[in-house]
Amino acid sequence: MKRFLLRGLAALALALASIPFVSAQSLTDYAENQLVDAVLRGQSLGAPATLYVGLATAASSCETGSVTEVSTSGTAYSRASVTSNLTNWAGTQSAGSTTASSGTGGQTSNNSTITIGSTATASWGTVTHFFLADASTAGNIWICQALTTSKTINNGDPAPTFSAGALTVTFQ
Numbered sequence: 001m002k003r004f005l006l007r008g009l010a011a012l013a014l015a016l017a018s019i020p021f022v023s024a025q026s027l028t029d030y031a032e033n034q035l036v037d038a039v040l041r042g043q044s045l046g047a048p049a050t051l052y053v054g055l056a057t058a059a060s061s062c063e064t065g066s067v068t069e070v071s072t073s074g075t076a077y078s079r080a081s082v083t084s085n086l087t088n089w090a091g092t093q094s095a096g097s098t099t100a101s102s103g104t105g106g107q108t109s110n111n112s113t114i115t116i117g118s119t120a121t122a123s124w125g126t127v128t129h130f131f132l133a134d135a136s137t138a139g140n141i142w143i144c145q146a147l148t149t150s151k152t153i154n155n156g157d158p159a160p161t162f163s164a165g166a167l168t169v170t171f172q
Contacts, residue, residue, distance in 0.1 A: 026062040026063065026143060026144050026145050027142065027143060028062065028063060028064065028065040028140075028141050028142060028143065028144055029063055029064055029065070030065055030140045030141065030142065031140075031142040031143065034046065034047075034142075047084065048084060048134035048142070049083065049084055050081050050082065050083050050084060050134075051081075051082050051084055051132045051133070051134070051142070052079035052080065052081055052082075052132070052133045052134070052135060052136050052139070053079060053080045053082060053114050053116060053130060053131075053132060053162070053167070054067075054069055054070075054079040054080075054116070054130065054131050054132075054133055055069070055070050055077070055116055055124070055127045055129070055130055055131075055160065056068055056069050056070065056127065056128065056129040056130070056131060056144075057069075057070060057124070057125040057126060057127060057128060058128060058129070059128070059129045059131075059144055059146070062129070062131075062144035062145065062146075065131070065140065065141030065144060067129060067131055067141065067144060070117075070124045070125065070127065070153075071124070072137070074121060074122050075117070075120060075121055075122045075123075075124055076117050076118045076119060076120055076121040076122075076159075077116070077117040077120070077124055078116070078117045078118075078136070079116070079133065079136055079137070080114045080115055080116050080117075081136065082110065082114060086098050086099065086100065087111060088110065088111055088112065089108050089109070089110065089111060090108050090109050090110075090111050090165070091103065091108070092104070092105060092106055092107055092108060095109050095164075095165045096111055096164070096165065098111065105170070106170050106171040106172055107168055107169070107170040107171075108168070108169050108170075109164075109165045109166070109167060109168040109169070110162055110164060110165065110166065110167045111164055111165075112164050113161050113162065113163050113164055114161060114162040114167060115159050115160075115161045116159055116160050116161070116162075117159050117160075118159045119156065119157070119158055119159055120153050120154065120155055120156060120157045120158075120159070121155065122155050123153065123154050123155050124153035124154075124157075125152070125153070126150050126151070126152045126153075127147065127150060127151050127152075127153060127160070128146060128147060128150045129144060129145060129146050129147060130144075130145060130147060130162075130167065131143060131144040131145070132144075132169075143169060145169075
């Protein structure tokens with residue numbers, strides 16, 4: 001019995017070793033370069049005072065920030081603005097916290113509901129990704145990640161929201 005159990009554990013370990021690591025979030029190349037220059041090269045970070053949460057129907061490359069954003073033409077879609085501060089984003093110690101980060105997991109989340117646009121006046125398509133950018137239109141995408149579940153937004157659907165604690169970002 002012991003030998004059977006050890007063989008089973010060895011097979012499980014081998015199977016798990018072949019699964020690629022998947023990060024909980026994706027910094028874009030732009031964000032990585034900003035962090036390298038700030039932390040290791042003494043340059044000003046230039047972190048955005050406001051982040052803009054956007055939705056995309058495809059991401060050909062989250063690394064480069066290449067996304068197909070929902071159209072703003074006649075759809076009532078717009079990015080949601082969230083000021084970068086202790087009130088709007090939780091500290092790493094716990095969801096909902098409003099003090100400086102002191103946790104060990106590197107995870108933050110939104111402290112209040114984030115509403116994207118308003119009631120759809122035309123189909124937005126199937127939304128597959130969210131991203132955080134430094135401008136209300138265009139700008140630089142800092143973080144891009146696939147949604148846990150894609151969502152089709154049709155004409156007349158209410159504006160999509162991320163309830164408090166639902167949009168999480170983990171730095172690993």
